Amino acid sequence: MLWIKAWRETRTRFLLVAAILAAMCAWAVFFPQTGMDGRHIDFRTSIYEFVYYGKAKGVFGILVIFMGTGGLLRERSLRTAAFTLSLPVSRLRLVAVPVTVGLAELAALALLPAMLLPILSILVGQTYPLPEALQFSILWFGFGSIIFAVAFFFSVIASGEFVAPAAAYLILMLQGYVGLAIGMKFVLEAMSGLGTVYRGASGNLVATGLPWGSLAAYSAAALILFAASGLITQRRDF
Numbered sequence: 001m002l003w004i005k006a007w008r009e010t011r012t013r014f015l016l017v018a019a020i021l022a023a024m025c026a027w028a029v030f031f032p033q034t035g036m037d038g039r040h041i042d043f044r045t046s047i048y049e050f051v052y053y054g055k056a057k058g059v060f061g062i063l064v065i066f067m068g069t070g071g072l073l074r075e076r077s078l079r080t081a082a083f084t085l086s087l088p089v090s091r092l093r094l095v096a097v098p099v100t101v102g103l104a105e106l107a108a109l110a111l112l113p114a115m116l117l118p119i120l121s122i123l124v125g126q127t128y129p130l131p132e133a134l135q136f137s138i139l140w141f142g143f144g145s146i147i148f149a150v151a152f153f154f155s156v157i158a159s160g161e162f163v164a165p166a167a168a169y170l171i172l173m174l175q176g177y178v179g180l181a182i183g184m185k186f187v188l189e190a191m192s193g194l195g196t197v198y199r200g201a202s203g204n205l206v207a208t209g210l211p212w213g214s215l216a217a218y219s220a221a222a223l224i225l226f227a228a229s230g231l232i233t234q235r236r237d238f
Contacts, residue, residue: 002093010067014105017063018112020121024056025113029120029133043126051113052136053192059189060109064144065168065193067102068151095230099152106148110140136193142215143191147172156229190214 028050032043041049050056114133121128150171155164176186185194190211 002097003101005099009098010101010105013063014109017060017067017109020059020063021056021109021112022116024059025116026120027050028056029117029124029126043121044128044132047117047121047128051117053194056113057140057192058188060140060170061144061147061172061191063166064106064109064147065151065172066146067105069155069164069169091234092230095156095226095233099226099229102148102152103145106144107141110137110144113137136213138210139191139193143187143218145222146187146218146225149225153229154223156232165202185214187218190218 008129028047032052033041033050112133112139114130117128117133147168151164151168154167154171157162158167172187174204176188178184
């Protein structure tokens with residue numbers, strides 16, 4: 001029942017984000033971009049600059065915030081918390097199930113461009129390498145998980161429909177400024193593969209590998225936030 005409940009509560013947001021990402025991937029394929037500085041670029045670089053570096057990545061990063069909102073505080077405002085708390089399950093499971101469903105949805109969204117771009121590219125007589133697309137899917141999921149975790153954490157500690165997403169957005173922006181000051185990459189910048197994908201002498205992109213250390217660090221931070229969310233939910237009086 002909890003799994004079905006978690007899916008029903010998030011499916012509208014999930015399907016909306018998936019539709020937006022699919023439309024943006026189609027736009028990138030059927031309407032190739034010029035370079036950011038106006039130069040001519042090849043098809044592969046055009047896809048990167050619109051989807052993985054530009055607009056689609058930014059939209060994904062912001063909308064992930066709304067994937068993480070919910071929790072018992074929101075249910076209390078909707079007067080459904082009493083029903084959820086009456087279910088014969090522990091409060092830790094009340095946190096673990098929506099987190100798991102949310103991460104599964106995040107993984108599906110991160111994989112969506114990798115599934116669409118190589119197929120759509122064939123329709124315009126082009127190719128986009130699946131291994132490179134999957135590399136970006138790992139980046140989107142790994143760095144997107146910390147955005148999801150921050151939004152989920154604030155939905156646990158703060159009531160109100162827009163408090164959690166607003167707080168998560170502010171934290172995301174603050175991380176960008178702090179990161180710039182201390183030499184740490186902005187999450188959305190890391191998600192785009194900067195430092196992992198670089199421009200070669202010809203102006204095209206060359207993949208060099210994944211930043212496993214950074215991915216592990218951000219994933220660990222996300223796990224800490226999920227654990228803290230569970231502990232807070234256990235101790236809170238609803």
